[in-house]
Amino acid sequence: MPSIPQIIHALQTVLNESAEAAAHATGFVQRSRRLSGAQFVQTVVASWLAYPDASYETMVGVAADLGVSISPQAFAERFTSAAVATLAQVLAATMRQALSAxxxxxxxxxxxxxxxxxxxxxxxxxxxxxxxxxxxxxxxxxxxxxxxxxxxxxxxxxxxxxxxxxxxxxxxxxxxxxxxxxxxxxxxxxxxxxx
Structure with a gap:
C-alpha cells in the first residue's frame, strides 16, 4: 500500500506534469495562455469532484481559487475536442499511477x-x-x-x-x-x- 507522500507525489505529477504534457500533445495549449493545461484539468477535476453537476460559474469560482481569472463564457469555450482529449490522457496517466500493481x-x-x-x-x-x-x-x-x-x-x-x-x-x-x-x-x- 502506498504511503501518503507517495500518493501526494503521484497526484501532483498527474495534475501538473501529465496535465501540461497532455494539453500540449493534444493542441489544447499551443502557446502561453492565461489558462494553462494544468489549471484547466485541476479546475475541472476539483469542480466535478465537489459538484458533479457543476456549472461554468462554479468552475470559474474554482479556477479563481487557483489564481485564474476567466469568465464563464470563456471557460465554456475551452471545452473542445482538444480539451476532451487532454482529459482522456490525464485519466490514462492517473490510472497508470493508481493501478500499477x-x-x-x-x-x-x-x-x-x-x-x-x-x-x-x-x-x-x-x-x-x-x-x-x-x-x-x-x-x-x-x-x-x-x-x-x-x-x-x-x-x-x-x-x-x-x-x-x-x-x-x-x-x-x-x-x-x-x-x-x-x-x-x-x-x-x-x-x-x-x-
Whole structure:
C-alpha cells in the first residue's frame, strides 16, 4: 500500500506534469495562455469532484481559487475536442499511477501463461460532453453523456492496459486492445464481452 507522500507525489505529477504534457500533445495549449493545461484539468477535476453537476460559474469560482481569472463564457469555450482529449490522457496517466500493481502470487495461476482480467465501467458525464461521449438517455439514471473505460489487467505480471475510452452507450466488445493474449492465457471477463 502506498504511503501518503507517495500518493501526494503521484497526484501532483498527474495534475501538473501529465496535465501540461497532455494539453500540449493534444493542441489544447499551443502557446502561453492565461489558462494553462494544468489549471484547466485541476479546475475541472476539483469542480466535478465537489459538484458533479457543476456549472461554468462554479468552475470559474474554482479556477479563481487557483489564481485564474476567466469568465464563464470563456471557460465554456475551452471545452473542445482538444480539451476532451487532454482529459482522456490525464485519466490514462492517473490510472497508470493508481493501478500499477504488484503481481499476484497464487500457485494456482502458475498453470497459465498469463491470467487476464478484462472489465469496463461507465461513468456519467455532464451533458455538455454529449457531443464527445454519447450516453444512454436523458433521465437521472441515464445521462445524455457518458464515458465507458475498458481495462485489461494481467494478474501474474501486474501489467495494466487501458483505459480505452469510448461512448458510454457502446458495447463492451466495440473496442479491442491492440495486443492479443498469447496461447495458454486464462481470460476472465463478464458476459458483456460474450453476447
Amino acid at each position: 504488484q503481481p499476484a502470487v497464487v500457485p494456482l495461476l502458475d498453470r497459465f501463461v498469463a491470467v487476464e482480467v478484462r472489465d469496463s465501467t461507465t461513468i456519467a458525464l455532464p451533458d455538455v460532453l454529449a457531443d464527445h461521449f454519447q450516453g444512454c438517455g436523458g433521465s437521472r439514471t441515464h445521462s445524455t453523456a457518458a464515458l465507458k473505460a475498458q481495462f485489461r489487467w494481467e494478474l501474474r505480471s501486474g501489467k495494466l492496459d487501458g483505459p480505452l475510452l469510448q461512448d458510454g452507450r457502446a458495447s463492451d466488445r466495440a473496442l479491442e486492445f491492440r495486443e492479443r493474449g498469447v496461447k495458454g492465457t486464462l481470460h476472465l471477463r463478464d458476459l458483456g464481452y460474450w453476447h
